[in-house]
Amino acid sequence: xxxxxxxxxxxxxxxxxxxxxxxxxxxxxxxxxxxxxxxxxxxxxxxxxxxxxxxxxxxxxxxxxxxxxxxxxxxxxxxxxxxxxxxxxxxxxxxxxxxxxxxxxxxxxxxxxxxxxxxxxxxxxxxxxxxxxxxxxxxxxxxxxxxxxxxxxxxxxxxxxxxxxxxxxxxxxxxxxxxxxxxxxxxxxxxxxxxxxxxxxxxxxxxxxxxxxxxxxxxxxxxxxxxxxxxxxxxxxxxxxxxxxxxxxxxxxxxxxxxxxxxxxxxxxxxxxxxxxxxxxxxxxxxxxxxxxxxxxxxxxxxxxxxxxxxxxxxxxxxxxxxxxxxxxxxxxxxxxxxxxxxxxxx
Amino acid sequence: xxxxxxxxxxxxxxxxxxxxxxxxxxxxxxxxxxxxxxxxxxxxxxxxxxxxxxxxxxxxxxxxxxxxxxxxxxxxxxxxxxxxxxxxxxxxxxxxxxxxxxxxxxxxxxxxxxxxxxxxxxxxxxxxxxxxxxxxxxxxxxxxxxxxxxxxxxxxxxxxxxxxxxxxxxxxxxxxxxxxxxxxxxxxxxxxxxxxxxxxxxxxxxxxxxxxxxxxxxxxxxxxxxxxxxxxxxxxxxxxxxxxxxxxxxxxxxxxxxxxxxxxxxxxxxxxxxxxxxxxxxxxx
Numbered sequence: 001x002x003x004x005x006x007x008x009x010x011x012x013x014x015x016x017x018x019x020x021x022x023x024x025x026x027x028x029x030x031x032x033x034x035x036x037x038x039x040x041x042x043x044x045x046x047x048x049x050x051x052x053x054x055x056x057x058x059x060x061x062x063x064x065x066x067x068x069x070x071x072x073x074x075x076x077x078x079x080x081x082x083x084x085x086x087x088x089x090x091x092x093x094x095x096x097x098x099x100x101x102x103x104x105x106x107x108x109x110x111x112x113x114x115x116x117x118x119x120x121x122x123x124x125x126x127x128x129x130x131x132x133x134x135x136x137x138x139x140x141x142x143x144x145x146x147x148x149x150x151x152x153x154x155x156x157x158x159x160x161x162x163x164x165x166x167x168x169x170x171x172x173x174x175x176x177x178x179x180x181x182x183x184x185x186x187x188x189x190x191x192x193x194x195x196x197x198x199x200x201x202x203x204x205x206x207x208x209x210x211x212x213x214x215x216x217x218x219x220x221x222x223x224x225x226x227x228x229x230x231x232x233x234x235x236x237x238x239x240x241x242x243x244x245x246x247x248x249x250x251x252x253x254x255x256x257x258x259x260x261x262x263x264x265x266x267x268x269x270x271x272x273x274x275x276x277x278x279x280x281x282x283x284x285x286x287x288x289x290x291x292x293x294x295x296x297x298x299x300x301x302x303x304x305x306x307x308x309x310x311x312x313x314x315x316x317x318x319x320x321x322x323x324x325x326x327x328x329x330x331x332x333x334x335x336x337x338x339x340x341x342x343x344x345x346x347x
Numbered sequence: 348x349x350x351x352x353x354x355x356x357x358x359x360x361x362x363x364x365x366x367x368x369x370x371x372x373x374x375x376x377x378x379x380x381x382x383x384x385x386x387x388x389x390x391x392x393x394x395x396x397x398x399x400x401x402x403x404x405x406x407x408x409x410x411x412x413x414x415x416x417x418x419x420x421x422x423x424x425x426x427x428x429x430x431x432x433x434x435x436x437x438x439x440x441x442x443x444x445x446x447x448x449x450x451x452x453x454x455x456x457x458x459x460x461x462x463x464x465x466x467x468x469x470x471x472x473x474x475x476x477x478x479x480x481x482x483x484x485x486x487x488x489x490x491x492x493x494x495x496x497x498x499x500x501x502x503x504x505x506x507x508x509x510x511x512x513x514x515x516x517x518x519x520x521x522x523x524x525x526x527x528x529x530x531x532x533x534x535x536x537x538x539x540x541x542x543x544x545x546x547x548x549x550x551x552x553x554x555x556x557x558x559x560x561x562x563x564x565x566x567x568x569x570x571x572x573x574x575x576x577x578x579x580x581x582x583x584x585x586x587x588x589x590x591x592x593x594x595x596x597x598x599x600x601x602x603x604x605x606x607x608x609x610x611x612x613x614x615x616x617x618x619x620x621x622x623x624x625x626x627x628x629x630x631x632x
Contacts, residue, residue: 062593062595184402187596188400196573197571210487
């Protein structure tokens with residue numbers, strides 16, 4: 001409700017003081033905060049070259065879905081795709097367009113320790129509270145040659161609901177049956193151990209200030225802030241450091257045509273396993289709420305640009321992995337199915 | 348012609364009515380939002396300490412947050428009381444009217460104007476490492492850390508009001524006591540405090556109310572673990588803090604659970620104020 005009012009206020013503001021010439025439209029969007037740095041730089045770039053004004057509100061995936069449901073935005077954005085049930089709750093058919101790939105890194109604060117490796121079993125034991133000290137022999141076994149300090153483990157998690165938590169818990173549910181049974185997946189969880197901090201900055205700050213802390217952070221934030229993070233065991237048994245290449249590799253496999261898939265636990269041997277798409281969601285039939293054809297066209301034009309080379313290069317600048325070619329082709333096909341009064345829009 | 352007297356009356360009436368309407372509206376919308384919780388969980392919501400937002404095994408209870416809220420607020424008021432009470436005696440009685448009292452008074456008032464995020468940052472970067480160094484807690488986050496910062500935050504509220512109350516005690520009474528040969532300590536204990544106690548008590552009830560609802564600084568320091576704290580140094584969460592943290596991505600039953608926590612916080616604040624009023628009545632009778 002709050003989100004709705006906020007967006008309405010923003011919309012009204014722009015409607016009242018934006019340029020009122022009849023042939024230009026303003027686009028509004030709202031949703032996930034995870035891809036916010038990418039969307040911000042992309043929109044800025046797009047607006048300066050095309051003159052098209054777009055407002056994106058980083059209100060969280062839930063807020064983005066609600067706004068689209070209430071039909072107050074041109075498109076929404078979410079880090080977790082809408083499952084069959086959630087999609088059926090929407091007033092009309094929607095489509096998912098992947099825009100880039102992000103990852104969740106396991107950040108740690110261990111003085112004097114570099115290049116920490118964590119096996120799937122280590123991750124399970126640390127985040128479920130079975131391992132309480134860093135010099136535990138289980139961690140030592142995955143890190144031969146590294147002297148681990150006698151520090152107690154402090155797990156740091158997100159206290160706010162977040163797509164980052166969703167991707168992390170989805171991965172954990174895939175690698176550990178006890179995690180899947182006792183904790184499960186979701187944007188916020190019932191944590192067995194640890195302390196919570198708000199947002200990526202909160203978690204990163206708490207880890208930085210606490211010796212022995214370990215937690216998960218969005219890769220775009222960790223890369224930008226140069227926070228030390230661990231190599232994580234992937235499904236091929238390789239220890240992979242999150243980089244734009246290894247994150248991108250997570251999407252190399254078979255992707256379903258609607259792109260609705262979690263990339264965690266990718267089977268690619270070079271893939272970083274805690275990776276995930278982030279999506280833009282919009283209505284397949286763009287004629288709703290008195291939207292003009294122009295508005296529908298501009299929406300699709302922007303989204304086609306967003307998945308194209310120029311924008312994907314921008315994504316890398318702000319530390320997101322670009323979509324692989326086959327996924328871009330799939331996203332283009334989905335965008336091509338978007339219509340206005342039944343007529344195709346994209347070219 | 349409407350007389351100006353009448354106009355004033357109408358304006359005053361409408362303003363008071365507006366306040367009543369706003370309060371009633373808030374309570375109603377909170378109650379409306381909490382209907383799903385009472386339908387699906389019932390009164391168990393209040394006593395259960397389970398908080399599991401994971402789809403499929405959803406379970407909500409407010410007890411962990413009620414416990415966290417009351418524990419941090421009580422720690423805050425316990426630490427706040429001696430400091431605020433002595434400061435108000437200092438400003439209002441011992442050094443009343445002097446330059447130093449004015450300076451201290453202004454500083455205390457300034458404390459009230461500092462945004463809570465600043466207290467949170469101070470707690471995070473200064474107090475928390477100190478608590479770790481003292482060995483009270485391994486990472487420094489927890490009920491106690493949050494309580495200490497809350498105490499500092501509510502000191503100005505308690506101090507300002509107490510000072511005014513102490514200043515208001517009639518000087519005739521005090522001088523009468525002095526003329527009978529009472530010492531300063533005796534005047535304070537036997538004349539000043541008995542006369543001012545209900546007002547002083549009110550100031551601490553107000554300060555307590557403020558501690559109950561504080562959000563930002565608490566979120567940064569309490570550890571945000573949705574459990575009943577195992578000790579006063581353990582991590583926990585408060586009602587206001589869990590609402591602020593989880594509201595963004597909440598929907599369905601979880602959203603309703605958060606709104607219900609808001610309603611409960613409203614009720615608890617009401618109860619505390621009610622108890623306060625009762626005690627004040629006792630004092631005055």
